[in-house]
Amino acid sequence: MWNTIFPYLLSGISVGGQYALIAIGYTMVYGILRLINFAHGDVFMVAGILMVYISASGVPLFISIPLVLILTSLIGYLIEHIAYKPLRQAPRMSVMISAIGVSYTLQNLVLYITGGLNQLYPTIPWISNSITVGSASTKIVTIFTPFLTILLVFALVQLINHTKIGMAMRAVSKDFETSQLMGININRVISVTFVIGSFLAGVGSLLYFTNYTTVIQTSGAMPGLKAFVAAVFGGIGSIPGAVIGAFIIGIAENIIKGLDIILFKAGLIAKPLGLATFSDAFTFALLIIILAVKPTGLFGEKTTDKV
Numbered sequence: 001m002w003n004t005i006f007p008y009l010l011s012g013i014s015v016g017g018q019y020a021l022i023a024i025g026y027t028m029v030y031g032i033l034r035l036i037n038f039a040h041g042d043v044f045m046v047a048g049i050l051m052v053y054i055s056a057s058g059v060p061l062f063i064s065i066p067l068v069l070i071l072t073s074l075i076g077y078l079i080e081h082i083a084y085k086p087l088r089q090a091p092r093m094s095v096m097i098s099a100i101g102v103s104y105t106l107q108n109l110v111l112y113i114t115g116g117l118n119q120l121y122p123t124i125p126w127i128s129n130s131i132t133v134g135s136a137s138t139k140i141v142t143i144f145t146p147f148l149t150i151l152l153v154f155a156l157v158q159l160i161n162h163t164k165i166g167m168a169m170r171a172v173s174k175d176f177e178t179s180q181l182m183g184i185n186i187n188r189v190i191s192v193t194f195v196i197g198s199f200l201a202g203v204g205s206l207l208y209f210t211n212y213t214t215v216i217q218t219s220g221a222m223p224g225l226k227a228f229v230a231a232v233f234g235g236i237g238s239i240p241g242a243v244i245g246a247f248i249i250g251i252a253e254n255i256i257k258g259l260d261i262i263l264f265k266a267g268l269i270a271k272p273l274g275l276a277t278f279s280d281a282f283t284f285a286l287l288i289i290i291l292a293v294k295p296t297g298l299f300g301e302k303t304t305d306k307v
Helices: 002-033 040-056 061-087 092-114 140-162 164-174 176-181 186-211 221-234 239-257 259-265 275-293
Strands: 130-133 136-139
Touching: 002 040, 002 136, 002 140, 002 164, 002 186, 002 221, 002 239, 002 259, 040 061, 040 092, 040 186, 040 221, 061 092, 061 186, 130 140, 136 140, 140 164, 140 186, 140 239, 164 176, 164 186, 176 186, 221 239, 221 275, 239 259, 239 275, 259 275
Parallel strands: none
Antiparallel strands: 130 136
């Protein structure tokens, strides 16, 4: 039984790490602006497209990888500067509509550039190689992802807890108006938040598209939505919560994908039931349950509006 479950568990941990890197962007932006950046999944997708085109132009990988991460961070900065900064004092609904507009703009821009054709992601040496772990044969990226995710989260937590900009981010997340009155440069804090979130989404795209090697304009939609659910599940605004939520969702959806085989080999069913169809549905059913039972998520703090 363990030999049957292990490959799906391993894959789930890897996918969970990739979702976590995207979910951090959602939770950081919400923690400071109380805004859901619906374009964040598309930033993840654009990072994949950038990697395809930059590597296809003959740029060596040791240059193209950092270049993609820098450009992805710059895109995050430009999105905040152009689409969100002018709406700082606008109603939240206006900002949400702007976020959806940015999402569709990025998708249609990529559709125009690619013609809607699947783009083959370049092979990244070493992490694309196959490896056998126990009963599972997988790519090295599957093993590498959770360790890199934990390392990046640790570095981010250190930045937030032990640097001046991190202290400013914590202050702004607690009280936006008071932080502004105390002389904190709100615009700089928000820009840094978007840059960090976009950078992590870029790293997530490198790991994700090494496993799922085709990129199209809608490639960021489902991972972005699942990362958003992970952020809500863990408690949106909480970085550890987003990471734990992402790992839980990644593991659960991969176990569901293999549930037919697991049950069949255990002799509990006579033929496959097609349960893999419900792997995506599980994620969104979980969102409904969490919102109904514990709207603040696993690690979210209950907030009260000031009057």
